[in-house]
Amino acid sequence: xDYNPISITTALVLLVLFGVVWIFFGWWLGRKxxxxxxxxxxxxxxGLAFAGATAMATWITSNTTLVAPQLTYQYGIWxxxxxxxxxxxxxxxxxxxxxIKELMPKGYTCGDxxxxxxGKAAWVAFLVVSFCYAMGWLVSLGMAGGVLLSTLSGLSYxxxxxxxxxxxxxxxxxxxxxxxxxxxxxxxxxxxVGILIIGFVCYQTVGLExxxxxxxxxxxxxxxxxxxxxxxxxxxxxxxxxGEIFHSNxxxxxxxxxxxxxxxxxxLMSGLLWLPIPIVTGFIALAAPSLGLYPESSDMVGPMVAAxxxxxxxxxxxxxxxxxxxxxxxxxLLAATSDLVTRDIYNGLVDKKASKEKLHRISxxxxxxxxxxxxxxxxxxxxxxxxxxxxxxxFVASTIWPITLGLYQKRLSGEFATGAFVLGSVAGLIGYYxxxxxxxxxxxxxxxxxxxxxxxxxxxxxxxxxxxxNMEKPQ
Amino acid sequence: xxxxxxxxxxxxxxxxxxxxxxxxxxxxxxxxEGKDEAITSGHFNLVWPIEKQSTTxxxxxxxxDREDESSVAKxxxxxxxxxxxxxxxxxxxPAKQLKISSEQSLxxxxxxxxxxxxxxxxxxxxxSDGIYYAQLFDNNDQPVSxxxxxxxxxxxxxxxxxxxxxxxxxFLILIGYMVTKVFRHKEEA
Numbered sequence: 001x002d003y004n005p006i007s008i009t010t011a012l013v014l015l016v017l018f019g020v021v022w023i024f025f026g027w028w029l030g031r032k033x034x035x036x037x038x039x040x041x042x043x044x045x046x047g048l049a050f051a052g053a054t055a056m057a058t059w060i061t062s063n064t065t066l067v068a069p070q071l072t073y074q075y076g077i078w079x080x081x082x083x084x085x086x087x088x089x090x091x092x093x094x095x096x097x098x099x100i101k102e103l104m105p106k107g108y109t110c111g112d113x114x115x116x117x118x119g120k121a122a123w124v125a126f127l128v129v130s131f132c133y134a135m136g137w138l139v140s141l142g143m144a145g146g147v148l149l150s151t152l153s154g155l156s157y158x159x160x161x162x163x164x165x166x167x168x169x170x171x172x173x174x175x176x177x178x179x180x181x182x183x184x185x186x187x188x189x190x191x192x193v194g195i196l197i198i199g200f201v202c203y204q205t206v207g208l209e210x211x212x213x214x215x216x217x218x219x220x221x222x223x224x225x226x227x228x229x230x231x232x233x234x235x236x237x238x239x240x241x242x243g244e245i246f247h248s249n250x251x252x253x254x255x256x257x258x259x260x261x262x263x264x265x266x267x268l269m270s271g272l273l274w275l276p277i278p279i280v281t282g283f284i285a286l287a288a289p290s291l292g293l294y295p296e297s298s299d300m301v302g303p304m305v306a307a308x309x310x311x312x313x314x315x316x317x318x319x320x321x322x323x324x325x326x327x328x329x330x331x332x333l334l335a336a337t338s339d340l341v342t343r344d345i346y347n348g349l350v351d352k353k354a355s356k357e358k359l360h361r362i363s364x365x366x367x368x369x370x371x372x373x374x375x376x377x378x379x380x381x382x383x384x385x386x387x388x389x390x391x392x393x394x395f396v397a398s399t400i401w402p403i404t405l406g407l408y409q410k411r412l413s414g415e416f417a418t419g420a421f422v423l424g425s426v427a428g429l430i431g432y433y434x435x436x437x438x439x440x441x442x443x444x445x446x447x448x449x450x451x452x453x454x455x456x457x458x459x460x461x462x463x464x465x466x467x468x469x470n471m472e473k474p475q
Numbered sequence: 476x477x478x479x480x481x482x483x484x485x486x487x488x489x490x491x492x493x494x495x496x497x498x499x500x501x502x503x504x505x506x507x508e509g510k511d512e513a514i515t516s517g518h519f520n521l522v523w524p525i526e527k528q529s530t531t532x533x534x535x536x537x538x539x540d541r542e543d544e545s546s547v548a549k550x551x552x553x554x555x556x557x558x559x560x561x562x563x564x565x566x567x568x569p570a571k572q573l574k575i576s577s578e579q580s581l582x583x584x585x586x587x588x589x590x591x592x593x594x595x596x597x598x599x600x601x602x603s604d605g606i607y608y609a610q611l612f613d614n615n616d617q618p619v620s621x622x623x624x625x626x627x628x629x630x631x632x633x634x635x636x637x638x639x640x641x642x643x644x645x646f647l648i649l650i651g652y653m654v655t656k657v658f659r660h661k662e663e664a
Contacts, residue, residue, distance in 0.1 A: 073600050074518040095657050154593070218586060219601025221517040221629075228630040229516035235642025242649075289601075294588050298518070298598040400649070408656055435630075435638075436515060442642050449645060 005307045005315035011153035014319060015160075019167040022327060025183055027174040054184040054332070055254060055270035059090060059245075064277055065195070065325040066144050067389060069302030071233070072282035073295075075438070076215075076222030078230035080282030085234075086241030090271030093245045097255035097263030099407050106471045110252035110403075111344035116468050117406045119414035125421040127344055129395045130247060134337040135377070136392030137244075138370065141330045142378040143388065144299070148322050151300040152307055152315050161378050164323070168330040169371035172338075173364055180331045181257070187324040192277075194321030198306045199280035205309055206287045214290035222286060233438035236393065240441035243396030246403045250336040338366040387437060394428020394440035398448040405452055410463045416455025424448030501569055502611055504620035507596070513628040514602070521609055522596040523570065523620055567592045569619050570611040575599075579608050579622070602627045 006014075064083075071079040104113060110130070115123040142161050149160025172180060212223065221227045245251050255263045285301045288294070293308055295301045303322055307315035342363040347354055354362070402417040428444030435443075506512065507520035575586040588597065590611065604627055611620035 073598070074516065076601060092653055092657070095660065099657075099660065215601060220603055222601035226632070227517070228632065228635045229518075231635050231639050232630065235639065235646055238646060239642070292589060294597050294599060296594060296596040296598065297520070298600070301598070404649075404652065404657065408660060438516070439638060442638065442645075446641055446645055449648070 005312050006153040006319060008153055008155055010316065011149055011155050011319070014316065014323075015149075015163050015167075018320075018323060018327075019163070019170070022167055022183060023170040023174065025171060025186075027171070054181040054188075055090060055251075055266050059086075059270065059274050064274075064281055065191070065322045066147065066299050066302050067140075068278040068281045069285035069305070070299045071237070072278075072285040073222075073288060073298050073301045075230035075233050076219075076227055076286070077225065078227060078234050080279055080286070082230070082234040082237040083278040083282060084275055085238045086244075086278070087271045087275040088238060089241035089243075089245035090267050090274060092242060093251060093255075094264045094267035094271065096246070096404075096407055097251075097258070097267050098261075100252060100255045101258070101260060101263055103407070103465060104256075104468045104471060107256055107468070108253075108343045109340050110247060110249045111340055111348070112471060113252070113406070113468065114417075115344070115348065116471065117414075117463060118402070118412075118417040122402075122414045122418040122421065123344070123348075125418050126247070126399065127340070129399060129421055129425055130249065130340060131337075133244070133248065133392040133396045134333060134340070135374070136388050137333055138330070138337070138374040139377045140388040141326055141333065142374050143381060144326050145323075145330075146378065146381070147297065147299055148303055148319065148326070151295070151303050152319050157381060158379065162375060164326060164330065165371050165375050165378075168327055168334060169367060172331045172334045173367050180335050181254075183327065183331060187327060190324045191321055192273075194317060194324075195277055195280055198284060198310065198318065198321070201309050201314075202284050202287050202305070206290055210290050211283075211287050215286060219289055229436065229438055232436065232442070236390075236438050236440065236442040239397045239400065239445040240390070240393040243393070243398070243400050243441060243445070247396050247399035248336065249340045250332050253336050253339055334367050334370055337370055338363050341366045341370070390437035390440055391432060393437075394432050394444045395425045397428060397441035397444040398422075398424025400445055401449050401452040405456070409456070410465075411456050411460045412452060413455060413459050413461035416451055416459070419455075420448040420451040423451060500619065500621050502620040504609065504611055504623045506623050506625055511626075513626045515628060515630050517602045517627055517629060518598070518600040519602075519625055519627075520596060520598050521573070521623060523568070523611060524595060568595070569613045570594075571614050572612045572616075573597060573609060574612060575607050575609045577605055577607055579624075581608060581610060581622075604629055 068080070068083045071083055073079075075082070100107075100113070104116075107113060111123060111127060114126040118126075142165050143157075145164030146157035146159075146161030149155045149163075150157045171183065215222045221230075224230075251267075254266075258266060281302055284305045288301050288305045291305060291308060293301070293304055295304050303318050306318040310317060342359055346362050346366075347359055351358070398421050402412065402420045405412045406417065424444040424447045427447035428440040431443030432440035502523040504521060504523050507522050508514060569592075570590045571592075573586075573588045573590055574581055574584045575588075576582070576584050585607075586599075590597070602625075607625045607627065608622050609625060610618050610622045613619045
């Protein structure tokens with residue numbers, strides 16, 4: 001088999017085909033969008049099947065199809081297990097989704113919650129954290145598009161990255177959250193079937209024994225349960241997953257968009273269904289050395305092994321699966337980040353009296369702008385996908401305790417929440433650069449927790465939940 | 476905000492290390508993490524960048540690894556070579572194997588890995604503590620790159636257990652809070 005199993009022509013045809021289908025789908029779904037609620041929150045009326053599918057599809061992203069194999073390739077068994085435990089983020093968020101919908105039925109974003117619950121300073125600190133994370137994830141997804149095409153077809157990284165960004169910006173722009181959720185539904189089916197087939201073929205072709213014996217001889221640390229870096233990585237990844245979901249508007253906007261009573265069931269279902277998927281994609285990565293496959297970059301290992309196992313035609317299948325996974329996350333993130341920028345930054349800080357029609361127009365411009373900025377940052381390909389994502393881990397893990405306590409405790413005040421966001425993020429970055437990328441979330445979460453506990457002990461904010469129901473405007 | 480993010484990203488990407496010390500080397504093999512960097516995760520990257528001008532020659536293109544490319548080349552070579560340059564990562568080099576040994580003389584090879592003629596980097600993983608030497612070889616088993624020394628030195632277990640235990644304790648507290656407060660929460664009337 002050739003080093004790049006798909007020809008350039010096939011790759012370009014697939015790209016054009018996918019682009020046309022998804023963009024048309026986005027336009028078709030978005031043509032009935034009348035209001036800002038329709039565009040941003042799909043009319044706040046999403047049912048269980050679509051709700052479960054969109055939560056799952058968004059969480060099965062480049063993270064699962066590219067980064068889970070990458071981290072298994074780097075950290076071995078614990079990398080695989082640690083990655084699958086990121087499902088706890090969805091499972092723990094399930095009751096919170098219900099609480100969010102009940103506490104702020106008129107809310108639009110997680111920023112709305114932080115602003116009303118903790119005040120302006122915490123809101124600004126939170127927006128910085130959230131924006132850094134959103135950009136990190138967007139960049140990693142754009143990069144993943146380039147990596148995917150470069151691995152499978154030899155097409156330049158820059159072309160792949162540019163095209164996938166253009167397609168996702170196109171259909172998100174036309175259809176809003178409704179298009180995002182509907183495409184996620186289709187993409188979930190493609191992804192689950194695809195991953196199961198690839199995992200089964202890998203198991204049948206290579207076998208557990210071969211993988212074990214080969215790695216034991218040539219890459220012993222991958223199977224070592226006392227592998228130091230992987231032990232550090234284990235809890236780091238759990239906190240990263242929790243932080244990602246607890247704070248991100250991708251998940252809050254869905255909690256608000258789902259019909260009442262649906263959020264908890266949808267997140268629980270998607271979390272439990274997602275749990276085994278990184279085990280399958282991780283096993284594929286462990287099989288790479290025994291197949292004589294060593295990728296140029298560790299984030300290429302998943303598609304490289306899958307394409308090798310399935311042959312030339314199978315590589316097209318791999319392309320479709322990973323492309324769907326990327327698109328399902330990229331569109332969700334574009335929509336959710338656009339909501340956050342439009343509602344919190346534009347409507348909250350720039351034009352506080354903007355009409356809903358104007359915000360609708362602004363949110364479309366923001367999607368375009370985000371796509372362009374992401375493209376610019378992706379151009380130099382500064383790091384691996386895992387490297388980019390773990391950099392953001394230091395930011396997001398600082399939000400776990402302030403958000404959890406903020407939803408259920410009246411005591412925690414804005415000053416301590418702000419301190420938790422800021423000092424937690426700083427501790428995460430210090431850990432990232434002094435120890436390694438695999439401790440950033442852990443350090444961040446520990447510092448944030450300590451500050452929140454001090455806050456609960458020394459001050460009682462006695463917050464009135466009614467303020468969230470009324471959704472106070474920024475001063 | 477974007478510039479701060481870019482700065483952090485650049486810091487995370489790591490530095491590219493030194494040049495080849497021997498003149499006859501066709502390729503400059505480098506440890507991507509940095510020349511004297513101790514590898515604490517057992518995972519490292521080797522790169523051998525090559526200059527585009529010397530390798531994307533017309534002769535290589537006419538050989539045409541792919542059917543669709545050769546058919547296009549027949550029609551208008553000049554135009555397509557420009558398009559290819561922009562679209563395809565296609566440069567070739569003489570290296571065929573990467574050999575890794577724990578001895579500088581490379582007498583006992585622990586890893587012998589096939590390299591594709593367009594491959595320009597490799598990501599290696601799962602190495603135990605020790606010093607390793609890596610070098611690229613061609614079809615005739617002649618070295619085509621300098622030798623790179625990689626020192627793998629995992630974190631001490633004392634440090635690991637302290638951090639691991641902190642994570643475990645924090646995780647248990649979170650689980651406790653979730654079970655007692657969040658999952659059992661009843662909405663106020």
